[in-house]
Amino acid sequence: MLRGVDLFSGGGGSSWGAHLAGVTMVGAVDAWDIATRVYADNFPEAKVVNTRLTIDTGPEIFGRMKKIDILIGSPECTHHSVARGAAPRCEESRRSGWYMMPFIRGMRPRWIVLENVTGMRNWQGYDDLIQALRSEGYHLQIQSLDAADFGVPQNRRRLFIMGDRKRQPGKVIPPKVKLKTAASILDGPLRWHAGPAFTERRAEATVARINRGIEALGKGTDFLIVYYSTDKGGGWQPLNRPLRTLTTLDRFGLVRWVDGKPTLRMLQVPELMRAMGFKRDPETNRSFQLNHGSRRDQLRILGNGVCPPVMKTIIENLTAGDISLKAAA
Incomplete structure (x- = not known):
């Protein structure tokens, strides 16, 4: 069994994809209380912490926790996004990728996945962050991926930084699936x-x-x-x-x-959940639940999220052929 932690977890889009790939999510952190309540509903076995991460925050916020195999995170992206146009950037938000480093150093997970908007590459601290991850022993695969190529009925291109301590991760190849259209999400x-x-x-x-x-x-x-x-x-x-x-x-x-x-x-929210690619767990027949907050809150959770089919494919690609994963299965 692989154990995972999600930083800047939001409501749990990344974690739902990891769950579908066979990872048991045991911990998550987000600064927004509504998002953490949504997360706790969908991952009752996880220790969910509602706090804002800083460069001084580390694994101790989870208390005593057994070994972690995979760490995923979606640092704040609004100040990397071209959608902000000429609006002033907040350097504290841009630096949030660094807030994963104390967890990486303290937990030493075999695998890591960082997700952000593609504009993160233009951040002046990007190269230093990549070098820091390599200094921690990670072999990296960095790709820009569009969710539509993974059977999600939405064009959503994001940057993924994938790391493995033991080997070079292979390039993520989208599955051969039929393109899904906006018509497919409509009630x-x-x-x-x-x-x-x-x-x-x-x-x-x-x-x-x-x-x-x-x-x-x-x-x-x-x-x-x-x-x-x-x-x-x-x-x-x-x-x-x-x-x-x-x-x-x-x-x-x-x-x-x-x-x-x-x-x-x-x-409506159920249609937009389909647009994000949320699918029922075929093993438990359980669906992702979005039952907290106002409509506006729920739209914010979805709009800030990661499409689960993309994360599922990424994690399956990272862990493919691993001996320990086969043994656990």
Whole structure:
């Protein structure tokens, strides 16, 4: 049995992927109390600590803990992200990757996985962090991976730093799966209330997004409008490709034609969970639960999360062929 700990765990997206790969998660840390309550629901065997990590925080926060095989973590990414545009960066947030080092040095796990936005490579401390991990004896594989390539109905590209103390990790090759589209996450037309797409109270920018989608696709074709968009996509996207990147904001509205007229509603939490790739555990028939916080809180948990199928594949790749893993199985 492999034992894992998750730092900056959020609600547990990474851990759910690790769990599906056969890892027993025994510890987690996050600064947000709602996220730790969600985590505790889904990993009742884990010691979950609600605290903000600093460079001085180490394994002692877990008390006495047996040997850890794998350490995963998603340090704060908002101040590496290009989505912030020209907004000032907080160096404390950028440095949060270093906050994993006391745990790495104290727990000495065989494997490590750090996840962040791809912009982390541009951080001036990135090379020093990579060198520090190598100095701790890790052979590293560093890749940028898109969740859509792993059967997740969302384009979500993230940087993964994968380490193994004993051998060079192989390159992660996405499984040969059919591309899943945004249409695959949608509930039926009667599941959620939708109102008329065009009303006097509808914001002009929203109306413009809807009109651009209709002009491009024609009447009668359902599509999504995308709020908080600064790209050249026109503020909408078709349903026949993966969802654009899910963020912590409520940004996706479904335009669905009913009786020849367009209706509009926001995508709901169960749909967005599908967009993140949360799947039922086939061995226990248990599903990931997201029962705490407001809708806004739940969107934040999902938007900050890691798609479980990606982490599952990464950990299976890291541990493949390991003698101790075979013996435990």
